[in-house]
Amino acid sequence: MTPDQAALRADIDSLTFKLGAKRGKWGLESLEFPVAYFAIAAPKRAQGPTRFLLRVDCRSYPALAPTSQLWDGRTDTALSVDQRPMGRTGVLVAFSPWNACLYHPIDRIARDHWPNQFEELTWKPGSTIVTLLETVHGLIHNPDYLVSTAPDAAAALRRPLVA
Amino acid sequence: MDSQVDSHELVLAIEGERSPRQIQVPRGATAKEVIEAVVLETKRTELTEIFLEDQEECLVEERRVVEIVLEEFRLIHVASKGKITVTVVYNGRQVHRDFAPSVTVETIIAWAISPAGLNLEGVPAEYQLKLGSEVLPPDVHLGQVAKGEKRITFSLVFRIKPQGAS
Numbered sequence: 062m063t064p065d066q067a068a069l070r071a072d073i074d075s076l077t078f079k080l081g082a083k084r085g086k087w088g089l090e091s092l093e094f095p096v097a098y099f100a101i102a103a104p105k106r107a108q109g110p111t112r113f114l115l116r117v118d119c120r121s122y123p124a125l126a127p128t129s130q131l132w133d134g135r136t137d138t139a140l141s142v143d144q145r146p147m148g149r150t151g152v153l154v155a156f157s158p159w160n161a162c163l164y165h166p167i168d169r170i171a172r173d174h175w176p177n178q179f180e181e182l183t184w185k186p187g188s189t190i191v192t193l194l195e196t197v198h199g200l201i202h203n204p205d206y207l208v209s210t211a212p213d214a215a216a217a218l219r220r221p222l223v224a
Numbered sequence: 225m226d227s228q229v230d231s232h233e234l235v236l237a238i239e240g241e242r243s244p245r246q247i248q249v250p251r252g253a254t255a256k257e258v259i260e261a262v263v264l265e266t267k268r269t270e271l272t273e274i275f276l277e278d279q280e281e282c283l284v285e286e287r288r289v290v291e292i293v294l295e296e297f298r299l300i301h302v303a304s305k306g307k308i309t310v311t312v313v314y315n316g317r318q319v320h321r322d323f324a325p326s327v328t329v330e331t332i333i334a335w336a337i338s339p340a341g342l343n344l345e346g347v348p349a350e351y352q353l354k355l356g357s358e359v360l361p362p363d364v365h366l367g368q369v370a371k372g373e374k375r376i377t378f379s380l381v382f383r384i385k386p387q388g389a390s
Binding site for chain 1: 235243244245246297299346347349350354357358359361362363383384385386387
């Protein structure tokens, strides 16, 4: 096992991660290093799934920030834009199709889009996979999220699970 | 009887420690016995009270703890005697209130924006508490971030929402 894989495994085995899982906030769906899939619980909305699937690329973890996207387990591709969490004016900014990543300063790919801004939201020494999951859980549980047409089935991986 | 079957891995927060701990206790352990187990493990004899998450009153010594968390998961909090005086600062205004160490950040935000606090519009999920530059998760306990002190000051901010780059 490589050091980055071992570090991720240790953080997934940590009590802090398990506490979030016990609270029903997230769960590990599959780990095929460097990619991990997590289910993120969604709040109840008039239309929307009970959870979203998050695909996270964790190469060089934790020295490099992960990069992640909402995923469709049925097709094994990024969740289509029209099924992502929507607010009053369309897809929530963090889930916009700007690139194949989370459009948020914590994301490895998106970080440079806000130079010298939002330092408190970035991936830092001491950040763990729980930091990312807390961030995504918070984005989905914000009142800005109003609706999603994604079905629950989109959050289930079709291939055999590895953990 | 098998001791593994007769015991339970109890997840708990301890005042002054940011990360939760897990300790093994008998399934029938009372609040008093759980505190004794925590003191044995931490060597911190000042830990004398045990709370359910977001409860202001501690459990009575005879209360069986495991059966409560098995019914519905709630993080247990073990603390020293005394509440924590919280100051919340927002736009140059500040409000104060004493809370039990087991109270969550989300509950503090709910109070801070309520008419009893700063009387702000919106719901708790639209706000965040910051301790220095750190944005605190909503379900962390007050006692987990107060570093063992009985007084703490937070900044209340609107949830930070990065928009498109300028």
